[in-house]
Amino acid sequence: MNIAMGADHGGFTLKEELKTWLAGNGHRLFDAGTDSLESVDYPDFVGDVVENVLSGTADRGILICGSGIGMSITANRYHGIRAALCLDPEMARLSREHNDANVLVLAGRKTDVETAKEIVDIWLTTDFEGGRHVPRLRKIELLKPPSNAPLPK
Numbered sequence: 001m002n003i004a005m006g007a008d009h010g011g012f013t014l015k016e017e018l019k020t021w022l023a024g025n026g027h028r029l030f031d032a033g034t035d036s037l038e039s040v041d042y043p044d045f046v047g048d049v050v051e052n053v054l055s056g057t058a059d060r061g062i063l064i065c066g067s068g069i070g071m072s073i074t075a076n077r078y079h080g081i082r083a084a085l086c087l088d089p090e091m092a093r094l095s096r097e098h099n100d101a102n103v104l105v106l107a108g109r110k111t112d113v114e115t116a117k118e119i120v121d122i123w124l125t126t127d128f129e130g131g132r133h134v135p136r137l138r139k140i141e142l143l144k145p146p147s148n149a150p151l152p153k
């Protein structure tokens, strides 16, 4: 698969570990950064990853920050992105079967490397179930922007 990855300083170490492991398993990686443990702002590393997913350049995206929460909040602002923060393999499986998640979010400060590999492995290999979940996803896509959003020019 083509996988776009991004992380802040809280996810940098886990991103590097996963990159090596994923490349060793034959995946092609686009790395949107960050490139060190220096403190950065997590929203700055979301855009490149989600744009790659939305355009189809990447099959999936993986985002990592310390808790996974900031990356989740940011990625889910993009229409068409279904980003799922997964802390265990069961959440990873459900996020694919029920939610057709196209971005996996990991918590670099809560999830060890071996657990993260299990999560990623299941997440990349589990198919969307379809069926009763399709109209639910459609309802998300049909949501309007918030009523306090600025009007388009």
Ligand code: RB5
Residues within 6 Å of the ligand: 008, 009, 010, 011, 042, 065, 066, 067, 068, 069, 070, 071
């Ligand atoms: C960075 O200290 C931390 O706030 C960030 O990695 C993430 O956990 C935010 O949600």
